[in-house]
Structures are given as C-alpha cells and as structure tokens.
Amino acid sequence: MNKNYNFAFLDEGSKREIRRASLKAVAIPGYQVPFGSRELPIGRGWGTGGIQLTLSLIGPDDVLKVIDQGSDESVNAVNIKKFVGLCADVKTTTDTREATLIQTRHRIPEIPMTNDQILVLQIPIPEPLRVVEASEEATKRMHAEKDYAPIWLELYESLVKYKRIAIATEYPCMVEERHVMNPGPIPKFDNPKLHDAECLCLFGAGREKKIYAVPPHTKVVSLAFDDVPFERESFAGKRCRLCGSAHTYLDETFDALTGEKVYQCSDTSYCKEARGQCV
Amino acid sequence: MAYVAVSGGREAIEESIRLLDYHKSGTDKDIEIEAIENKLSLLVDRVMSEAGLYAKTYAALALKQCEGCVEEAVFLLRAYRSTLTRNYYTNEVDTEGMRIVRRVSAAFKDIVGGQILGATYDYTHRLIDFRIGEEIFEDARKNMQALLAAQTPEPVAPCPRVSDGLRKEGLLDVCAKNDQKPLDVTMNAPVFPAERSARLQTLARADTGFVSGLAYSSLRGFGQAHPTVGELRCGYAELCVPYLFDENESVYIGEILLTEVECFNAADDTDRLKLTAGYGAVFGRNENKAIAMAVLDRELDAGGRYPAQNEEFVLTHGDSLEMNGFISHLKLPHYVTFQSKLDAVRKTRGTEHE
Numbered sequence: 001m002n003k004n005y006n007f008a009f010l011d012e013g014s015k016r017e018i019r020r021a022s023l024k025a026v027a028i029p030g031y032q033v034p035f036g037s038r039e040l041p042i043g044r045g046w047g048t049g050g051i052q053l054t055l056s057l058i059g060p061d062d063v064l065k066v067i068d069q070g071s072d073e074s075v076n077a078v079n080i081k082k083f084v085g086l087c088a089d090v091k092t093t094t095d096t097r098e099a100t101l102i103q104t105r106h107r108i109p110e111i112p113m114t115n116d117q118i119l120v121l122q123i124p125i126p127e128p129l130r131v132v133e134a135s136e137e138a139t140k141r142m143h144a145e146k147d148y149a150p151i152w153l154e155l156y157e158s159l160v161k162y163k164r165i166a167i168a169t170e171y172p173c174m175v176e177e178r179h180v181m182n183p184g185p186i187p188k189f190d191n192p193k194l195h196d197a198e199c200l201c202l203f204g205a206g207r208e209k210k211i212y213a214v215p216p217h218t219k220v221v222s223l224a225f226d227d228v229p230f231e232r233e234s235f236a237g238k239r240c241r242l243c244g245s246a247h248t249y250l251d252e253t254f255d256a257l258t259g260e261k262v263y264q265c266s267d268t269s270y271c272k273e274a275r276g277q278c279v
Numbered sequence: 280m281a282y283v284a285v286s287g288g289r290e291a292i293e294e295s296i297r298l299l300d301y302h303k304s305g306t307d308k309d310i311e312i313e314a315i316e317n318k319l320s321l322l323v324d325r326v327m328s329e330a331g332l333y334a335k336t337y338a339a340l341a342l343k344q345c346e347g348c349v350e351e352a353v354f355l356l357r358a359y360r361s362t363l364t365r366n367y368y369t370n371e372v373d374t375e376g377m378r379i380v381r382r383v384s385a386a387f388k389d390i391v392g393g394q395i396l397g398a399t400y401d402y403t404h405r406l407i408d409f410r411i412g413e414e415i416f417e418d419a420r421k422n423m424q425a426l427l428a429a430q431t432p433e434p435v436a437p438c439p440r441v442s443d444g445l446r447k448e449g450l451l452d453v454c455a456k457n458d459q460k461p462l463d464v465t466m467n468a469p470v471f472p473a474e475r476s477a478r479l480q481t482l483a484r485a486d487t488g489f490v491s492g493l494a495y496s497s498l499r500g501f502g503q504a505h506p507t508v509g510e511l512r513c514g515y516a517e518l519c520v521p522y523l524f525d526e527n528e529s530v531y532i533g534e535i536l537l538t539e540v541e542c543f544n545a546a547d548d549t550d551r552l553k554l555t556a557g558y559g560a561v562f563g564r565n566e567n568k569a570i571a572m573a574v575l576d577r578e579l580d581a582g583g584r585y586p587a588q589n590e591e592f593v594l595t596h597g598d599s600l601e602m603n604g605f606i607s608h609l610k611l612p613h614y615v616t617f618q619s620k621l622d623a624v625r626k627t628r629g630t631e632h633e
Contacts, residue, residue, distance in 0.1 A: 005362060006362075009362070010362075011362070011364060034467075034468030034470075035468055036465070036466040036467050036468060037468065038361045039357040039358050039360070039361040039600060040358060040361070041358040043354075043603075043604040043607055043608060044600045044601050044604030044605070045601070045604035045605035045606075045607065045608035046604060046607075046608050046611065048604075068611070068612065069612050069613075069614045069615045070615060073288050073289075074288055074612055075288040075291060075292060075611075075612075076288075076611050076612070077288065078288035078289045078292060079288070079292060082289070082292075105611075106613070106615040106616055107615055124605070124608070134591075135471075135591050136469075136471055136591055136595070137471040137472070137591060162627040163627070164626055164627065166623045166624075166626070166627055167623070168616065168619040168620040168622065168623040169615075169616045169619045169620070185615075185616050186615075187615055187616065187618070187619040188619070189619070207601050207604060207605060209468035209469070210468070233618070233619050233622040233623075234622065234626075249615070249618075250618070251614050251615070251618060252618055252621070266614065266615055266618075
C-alpha cells in the first residue's frame, strides 16, 4: 500500500461528497444525481465513476471483487483491483459470495447477491434519453416532466422497422414507476436481476459526473409493450462448454484449432463454482 | 482447448509496462527535466494549460514520463492535482497590470502603451534549421547572456486595455460588474445554461486542437464570427491570496505567464450596430488557443444553430481527459455487449440459431 496517498486515494472530503450523492441517489431511485467527479490515475471512461463509488465506500474490513465482462482476470478488472490495492489495504476475492463490495463492468453476477453486499456498476452514458435527445438541458427537463414519449417512440420505431425491439445493451427500464433509467451496458439478460434485488446497486459515471441507484426491493421494469413483451438475449440450445450451464449469459468463442464455435459462461466465478459442484 | 478466454491479465500488464521502459531506453542520451522545461517550453505551456495546473517542472517531468505524449502528460498532471488539497482561491488577477513581454493589436495601428512584438514564430520562415543538429547549446546560452548583460533594462509600464477606449466611446458592450463567486468546474458537475465563469474555465482548460478547430469552423462559415484581435497580450501576472487574519490584506504568492486576448465583433443592437468582445486567457504562451477561446466565448454569447454556438456541444466535448479517456476505452474488452449486439442483429435477420 502506498502511504503517500490517503486511504482509498481520495481525500476524506471528496469521499464524503460522493457518499452524500449516493445517499441522495438511494432516496430517489433511478434519478441521476450530479456530483463533482474527481480525476483519477485511471482513464476517464475506464470506470472512474464506479471506482470513485468503490473508493468512497470501501473500509478496511471490506472484501472487494472486481469483474469486467464477468471475468475477474480481465486486464481492466485486474488493473482496477491493483489500483485500489495500492491505496487501500483490503482483501480481494473472486468469489461472489465472499465479497462485500463488487465493482463490475458490463455484467451483473449470476449468483444472486444478498442484502449485505453492494454492487457498483461502471456507467459510460448514464442518460437513457441520450439516444433520442442530445442535449443535457433538454433531457433533464424531460425527466422532470416525465416526458418519456420519445423513448417509447424509439422502441416502437424499432418494432416497425425490424419487427422486434432491437436494442442490445443499455436497455431502458422504468424505476419505481417514476424515472426511466439506463441500467448501463449490461446485456438485457441482466436487467431482471435489478428488479426487487436484495442488494444495493450503485451506478457511477465519472466522465459524465452522475451517480444513481437502485436500492434493495425496488421495482425495475424493462420498457416493453403490452402485446410485445420484453425479450432477453437468447442462448436456446446452447450451454457452457466448461460447466454445462444452460441458463447463464454465454460468451461465443472459436476453437482456434478446429474453428468450431463454442460457448462458455461469461461469469467466470459462477462457472468455477458450478464445475466444483459437478465433481 | 486452444482458446483461453482472456486471463492472466496481471502478468500481461506487468510485461506491457516493462515494454514501455524499453521504448524509453532507446538511446544512451538522456534528456534532463530542466532542459524540457526550458527548451520545450511551449509544449510545457500547452500541457499546463490543458491540465489546469501551473507547474512547469511537474509538466516537464510528466512529459518525460510518457515519451512526450501531450494527452498522457495532461492526464498525469490532472490525476496528481486531484489529490492536492485546495487551500486557497487567489484574488482576482489584475491582467491590466501584467508585466508585458508581448502585446499586439490588429485593430489599431497605434495603441496606448505601444505594440510590443516580443517573441513570436509568426514571422519566421519555416525552414528546418539543420545547424541545430550540430549546435553547442552551452555557447548559445553564454552568447545570449553576454548580449543581455550589455543592455540596460528598461521598465515596461502597465498598459491600459485597447478595449478601454472603445468602451469610453460607448461603442463596445459594457458588462455589468459581476462579483459572484466563480463556479469551480473542477469540483462541480456542469449545469446548463452554464455560468460565464464555468464557460471560461472550461475553455481555458480545453484541448488546444479542439478549441482551435471549433473556432476555425465558425470563422470559415459555420458561425457568425468575423473577429478582430483587439488585443493580444502575453506577460507575467501577479497572484495574491487573501491574508487569513485580515481580509483587507493579501499575500503575494508569485507570478504566472499568461496569454490574454480580446476579440472585437460587430453585432446587432436593434436598429444600430455595436461592438462586442470575446475573451480568452490561457496559461503560458499559447496564442492560438487564447484567440480561439475568445472567438468561442463570443460565439456562445451570440448562440445559434452551428456547433461552435452550442454551449453544451462546446463545453462538454473539449476536455482532453474526457475525450481521450472515452476514445481509448474502446480498446477495452466489449465481449459481453458485442455478444448482445450479435444477438440483436441475428434476430432481425432471422439467423439466431446459426
């Protein structure tokens, strides 16, 4: 641990400010709280919102897990863990159950999280309405007026053009029937995990200087029409080549020798546990 | 199985960092921090300006650490700066009283206090000087010092602004004095419409290429600006902070080199015309950035349909860290999101089970 910097890098005043923004976010689920995002030694756009949340929350007794694309070993996850380790002497783990704090990019773990855990998501573009309106001034007003017609229209136009809602990730959802929220670039496969969850989910966008939250047991409904239900990515008939799971989010890869298309769990911690149980 | 979904990240990163050291060890010759600070001073100025941290030695150090990459050096300084406690805010800087080293006006031939050409590359012929490869710098420095020693220094009196005269004549827009505390853009999320203090801070820290390109777009046709550089001054301005025990007193803490520009534009004043000013001020000697900033300041006042007149567009896309951070993040793995994209594309093509 590098003693030249404060515990968890940020000064206590900054950490307090971020926690205050987080509390406000918890109080208004799905509402984007602006905050004075600090500059970190990690690229702005590389998860600095999530890292600031993690740094503001972490204490000496925490157990930290960092994943990227579901994997603990991915370069970015390793890099973030290394940075937190430089400035905070905390235990890290790859085990979803053991962690008290999980920072993630692009996935929500397959193993359901509990009410003594916090999930921190890294968010590039927090604004769900950005796809239909470029101006922040305008989208802020749209949220205030609950003017969500343009995003519904976007969904409808996709349906007319492609016969299905072709939004891949960042699939918008309605939180507590009030705010439309961007769940971040998680696959829509993970959207249902936000609904009525046991754990607190915090979303941090460093570059865009916003924090928002889905507290435990919050109603989170992915936008869909009565006659066109919400649809997740489908992996029908496919299973993980390693653990055999058929109900997880799968990465599609190629066998370099045979060129054959194979699938495996994107959540490496889950996959490992599932394999352990098979033996 | 031949393919192993990316793992071993830790080892890969360590080796990658070692390779960077290899790139930095290309020759036995070293380049000293002092040399970078003094001989690449315009580069140092640019880095300090985009970082929003006036620290020449640290800027030189940062440049050396990252093989001279401007955005990396800016990044290093910003990340360091964000760990420093903000002890004081300086008093208003009196740029009218600056110790001027260069001052030109494109509006008037003769200005009170005179034009001082100072150091500029404007009138050099851009021919590569091959002698530089053989130059002995010790001699160059000695010769220059001898030249200076033989001269008697002349004091430069503070100059009033060119705009003062036009204001007195009632031709130039007069802004009401605004003593509102400036919004600190490093500690607050932006709000639109933005306060002018937030606009000027954001532009002063913005990427040089970004502000130059945008200002150029507005000169060329995507905007209204046909500015005249009323005054460009470059010099040393004094910094003072309030004295803790007596608020009427202040303490001098040093001086910084600044480039300041006022551009004049003709503008509509109901059935008449008037002149308006755009303002730019940046750390160090960086004249094009200061002029571009002044052009954009005016364009944002005017507003309109072009990119350079759109406040949100101009103020949210020019930060070196933010633009480069987001662009470079595209190199990160996107396996999960791409898988989802594949799924969406296949479903619209009816090929999802292939």
